[in-house]
Amino acid sequence: MLHSILPLLGLLAVPAAAQDAPVLEVYTYDSFVSDWGPGPALETAFEESCACDLRFTAAGDGAELLARLRLEGARTEADVVVGLDTSLIAMAAETGLFAQHGFEGRAWDLPIAWQDDLFVPFDWGYFAFIHDRSLETPPASFEELAESDVSILIQDPRSSTPGLGLLLWVKAAYGDGAEAIWEGLSDNIVTITKGWSEAYGLFLDGEADMVLSYTTSPAYHIIAENDDSKMAAPFEEGHYLQIEVAGAIASSDELDLAMEFLDFLTSDRAQSVLPTTNWMYPARLPEAGLPEGFETLIAPETALIFPAGELPEIRSMALDEWLTALSR
Amino acid sequence: MAYGAQPLIRLGQIAAGLVVLLIAGTILAVAWRAEASARLGAADWAAIRFTLWQAAWSAILSVALAIPLARALARRRFPGRSAVVTILGAPFILPVIVAVLGLLAIFGRNGLLNAGLGALGLPEVTIYGAWGVVLAHVFFNLPLATRFLLQAWLSVPSERFRLAASLGFGPAATFRIIEWPLLRATVPGAALVIFLICTTSFAVALTLGGGPSATTIELAIYQAFRFDFDLGRAALLALVQLGVTTVAGLLVLGVAVPDAMGGGLDREVAYRPARGRFLDGLMILLATVFLVTPIGALAVSGVAALPGLPAEVWWAAMRSIATALGSALLCLVLSLSIALAVVRARRGVARLLDLAGLLGIAASPLVIGTGLFILTFPWIAPSRLALPLTGLVNAIMAMPFALRALIPAVARVEADYGKLADNLGLRGGARLRILILPRLRRPIGFSAGLAAALSMGDLGVVALFADAGSATLPLQLYRLMGAYRMEAASGAALLLLGLSLCIFWVFDRGGRVDADA
Incomplete structure (x- = not known):
């Protein structure tokens, strides 16, 4: 029984460390934050440069994310939502919760032309x-x-x-x-x-x-x-x-940080992590190209x-x- | 009646009023919100059909299997018989989601059953879908049905069986003359109660249903919330659910419902025919295996995962414990107030108070949840209410059982000591403290334990209100299943099982220590 109680004690002592840094709350889907998903690697990489505490909240699968946002409405604690997709963005835009991102000029490596001022594609x-x-x-x-x-x-x-x-x-x-x-x-x-x-x-x-x-x-x-x-x-x-997208919540207290994260998500560093963690094609092809093994996939x-x-x-x-x- | 009884009656009226207000208020909120919404679609009708279909099959199969099982238990004496009877009581406090995980370990594609069938070259079975839902319901309700019927069998005076034996009745004649009338009197009631319970099935359908062809109305309410955030449709479905449970509830009131909570099930009847011993034994063995192996398999797979459980599971466990304690306290305060008043009030008033307390049995947690959501959503974030409402709703669900235990006990105390206490001028708080409460330790312990265990294992209202930060242990467990972290899920399930049994045991035992015999 001691085994099971010990971690609990440790747990009570933890949350004192990273309290002063601003917190960026990111809602995403389950597999994104699993041990083998992109979440842990992206968190480490982003926290190296942002002087912030990036927190992922898993809210089931992608469409549940949207339902959760609609339920929470203006009360939502999310700063960024990662993992909506092309099928949902019209409905997501209707909530009026998302902020314009201003990354329109960016060159995307997507099978179709990308035009959306609220959502940034990150993989497909x-x-x-x-x-x-x-x-x-x-x-x-x-x-x-x-x-x-x-x-x-x-x-x-x-x-x-x-x-x-x-x-x-x-x-x-x-x-x-x-x-x-x-x-x-x-x-x-x-x-x-x-x-x-x-x-x-x-x-x-x-x-x-x-x-x-x-x-x-x-x-x-x-x-x-x-x-x-x-x-x-x-x-x-x-x-x-399917093109997966992310967006920043307009009412967020950390809107600048949220934009910084969207920028990071489409940077070479994050994009080169996604193919071998989220197992999708990157929205912007990393300089190193696609990892070996992707050439065997059906097109x-x-x-x-x-x-x-x-x-x-x-x-x-x-x-x-x-x-x-x-x-x- | 007793001196100084008026304040106690008033207290009971307030408690009963609160229960009625909550249930009626939420129903009104649901009705008000449903008006704005549109018609029922094809999928909603399918949910209504499926709800009735699975409830009917669950009731029929549970009772059909319970008949030979209860008969075998009634007329056979063997070592471990009282243990089997105890196991039959366990599903009351077994969290549904724990049972579902256990059933998956046995009946899932990789479960023991399919391993066995595969080894024999037989086709595999699948637990997902409509029949999986029925299977889980039979797992929960076979024990209940058996307790109903066993009670009936044991209520037959031994002399009757002895007389039958001395008259040379064979099995057929014994069945026709003694057992058939007994079954005819109890089976409809038992089946209807199980039907009623299964019409409000949520957690089973949520985890095993999967897909529009195996969706209950309660699950459809949840989906309208969580998938579409369509409160109007959720409210409309809640009205439909209310209609179904009301009709089923009225049917139950119309038949004689046997008592399943009563004691004395460890007796046996004097009728022990030599024939049929093998079949009786086989029936008892199969039923025990069916009820015990899923939990056993879960315990085996869960133990290894316990030390490595993620932190959020432990937090969820703490939230669940706090919720369970709050729920137990609330259930006690409400039930005790009503019980004290019922014993003192005039007959008509007493009957009304009692009925108010029983409303919980027919109320659907998700309907109440929908109503509460509609009432509170404009003012407060749902996740902040998740725990208090889980405690509240489960306290009300446990009240019917608590009242059944408390009212007779209070009545007995008043009958035994009431006059003496009146003569001594012992009334109000002093009477409660000195006379009544010490003598109610047993039913109080039992009621608190039941309410605590129910809310510990509940996966219903909390699913509507909670987010990751306010998840209880059952909800966290469901999340782990959804993310397919099955090892962690079985560890969490074992933890939940342990906590539920523990909290029930602590209260129930606590009530027995030093209890006035």
């Missing part, structure tokens, strides 16, 4: 289903997947940005036929998790044949684990593009994406179809 990727090499004849389209008995793990589009990405992927590829695709997929789904972390963890534990993630996910296994058994299934319809021929302005409407229509198809 294509959604894809990941499977083990041992899976025989992986499906090459949603139709094939729906007809097969391959089991999949997906995320809830209401709480998770990959989940929302999948919703929009199917909608972009099939339009009015999206609901029929979802009905076909419903018997392939093992479970719908609230966030990416849980789904990917379940997949690695063997709970399903495929999991919705990114074309870049195999790079994690290749580089970090020296394991080339995981691969992304290329889909004929093309792959939906989708067709990138699908809805214009940001149309999204709130398309999202709510696609969500109704999804709910209807999967609640039968």
